[in-house]
Amino acid sequence: MSAFTVHIKHGGKQQSLQLDPEQPPSVFKEAIYQVTGVPVDRMKVMIKGALLKDDSSWKGVNPKAGQTFTVIGTAGPLPKPPSTPVQFLEDMDERELASVSKTPVGLQNLGNTCYMNSTVQALRAIPELQTALDPVTGTPTTAQHRLAMALRETYKAMGKTTEGFPPLILLTNLRAVFPQFAEQTNAGHYAQQDAEECWSQMISAMKTQVPGLTNGSGSASKSFIEQYMVGEMRKVLKSVEDTEEPESVSVEEMLKINCNISSSTNYMHSGIKESLDEVIEKHSERLGRTAKYKQTSRISRLPSNLTVHMVRFYWRRDINKKAKIMRKVKFPFEFDALDLLTDELREKIQPATRKLLEIEGDRLERRRARRKLKNKSNQPSGSAPPETNVGSSGENPEPEPMSVDEPRPGDIEDEATAREREKAAIDAVIDPEVRGDTGAAVHALFELTAIVTHKGASADGGHYIGWVRKSALETLDESAPEGDKEEWYKFDDDKVSVVTREKISTLDGGGEDSTAYLLLYRAKPIY
Structure with a gap:
């Protein structure tokens, strides 16, 4: 009607x-x-x-x-009109819709380009990268410069539309800098590529083109990538066969940590430890032949964004092709890197790591207490009071015992006050030298932020998908789901959907379905 x-x-x-x-x-x-x-x-x-x-x-x-x-009824003052005119969604253009929409957009597949799309979406989970890309302007002088500008413009365009964006300019510049991504099949189609190679090549290109961030005092001596994504690995090489040969020590740049997968690897952490402690073969000058050496590697600079590479592809000589390791390897949502560090770095950041663990426990208790109070206040005021126990005589009811765990409004410290107190406490234990290293982690506690997965049995085929933690792309309040119900974005090219952490935990392998291949861990915020 x-x-x-x-x-x-x-x-x-x-x-x-x-x-x-x-x-x-x-x-x-x-x-x-x-x-x-x-x-x-x-x-x-x-x-x-x-x-x-x-x-x-x-x-x-x-x-x-x-x-x-x-x-x-008695009238009060008439309601005031809104300070700004009401605008309906159907009256908004594409840019205005994008500004009010919280859901990020996907990227169109331009012909076997899921390896690039998933990489771009995962890198978007690093908020400082957007800030660092802004100054990349001017007339491009190199192909690498054009690639960095194309990435910046791609991110900007993604924020101005609600439809899947075609990253054609970015793809063109990627292939210009790295011709291997322009490889074609015998049928004349662009071939599928390795997302890890795309990730590493884009990082190396930006390393020379994206300036570092400063604390307001002059220009940065390092590039953004060197600050926030590159670590240092100290390697000690000791001969297993010649005890007289002195050990050699070297420090190398670290763009990612490898997680080796053997027949006994069940957890990411153990796979990483295997890659850091390994026996290799090399020529010995003293013995005049190939000899075995034990190589022990430890991190001497820990970046605030840590990339873990699940080494799932290897070369099979019998078939002359890459093969995929299907083994299930569990990865953590929270990652303590203390035992991967050199003794010197561990000594510097262990106090802040311990203090942050303590603070996180306190924050969790306050959050739970506030939720209890909120749930209690939301109960209908007319609800029937809880039943009381009646004594044996049937006359005087026995009082209910008060729960000591029930929070009261006055028992919970104001969050802003608590944060100020916690900030002072953790500032007091952060090592000054580590604090002065822009982009370095001041503690060893990391949280999983983004994943690139591979689906399929073949390294030269299959499909890549990006997965990004919702809190990495937008600010969430305390009512946001937690635990297994925490929300993530799934970027399957231009198809974007929301999944729960429970789904993310199934990306650990064991078959041809989507399997974690690259994992981006971010140092937990301390304030």
């Missing part, structure tokens, strides 16, 4: 209103408030001598066009 005109009578005045029987009476009452100023909670609406309630059925009331409703 379509809307029709009725009359309302209030304070001796009569006015006309539209009544839509498809909407509940509460909507009609709100319309009455708009013209009379009588608040809905103090309003009585009468029709044919009966009271119109919020849960009344229009079928039972059976209003007619031209019918008069009597409104009883």
